[in-house]
Amino acid sequence: MRASSMDTHMGNIAIDTEVIAQYAGAVAMECFGIVGMAGVNMKDGLVKLLKMDSMTRGIRVTIKGHKLTLDFHVIVAYGVGILAVSDNLISNVKYKVEEFTGIEIEKINIFVEGVRVID
Numbered sequence: 880m881r882a883s884s885m886d887t888h889m890g891n892i893a894i895d896t897e898v899i900a901q902y903a904g905a906v907a908m909e910c911f912g913i914v915g916m917a918g919v920n921m922k923d924g925l926v927k928l929l930k931m932d933s934m935t936r937g938i939r940v941t942i943k944g945h946k947l948t949l950d951f952h953v954i955v956a957y958g959v960g961i962l963a964v965s966d967n968l969i970s971n972v973k974y975k976v977e978e979f980t981g982i983e984i985e986k987i988n989i990f991v992e993g994v995r996v997i998d
Contacts, residue, residue: 885945885981894980896940903949904934906975912964917952917992946985947976954993965989 885892907913916937939950949972955964969987977984 894982896942897935899940899947899949899976899980900935900938902979903940903951903972903976904938906972907938907951907953907968908934910964910968910971912956912959913968914954914956914995914997917954917990942982943985946983947980948986948988949976949984950988950990952990952992954995955991957994957996961991965991 904916908915916934918936937952941948941950951968951972953968955961968989972987973984976982
């Protein structure tokens with residue numbers, strides 16, 4: 880278990896990186912233009928859309944000191960501006976995850992792994 884811990888006046892709080900990834904994934908899925916998280920198979924180089932219960936595999940959380948770095952592997956909707964979707968994702972995730980965890984986000988990296996047409 881890799882966790883970030885904070886000492887408060889009432890005791891120690893430890894937040895597992897898996898919890899941060901789940902919350903960040905849920906926030907990302909609310910963003911316009913995001914179809915889902917991408918699972919990348921390094922062996923075959925294949926990209927697949929992850930289901931909601933395994934979307935944390937498309938998110939990597941790194942803790943350095945008391946700052947977070949988030950890597951998102953996403954699939955975007957066809958016809959949307961990738962820059963606009965990325966800016967929206969970064970601002971929403973940064974605000975909500977910092978509010979949720981109380982830990983500052985140093986960097987959010989977005990890797991667009993594919994495009995999907997939405998019916």
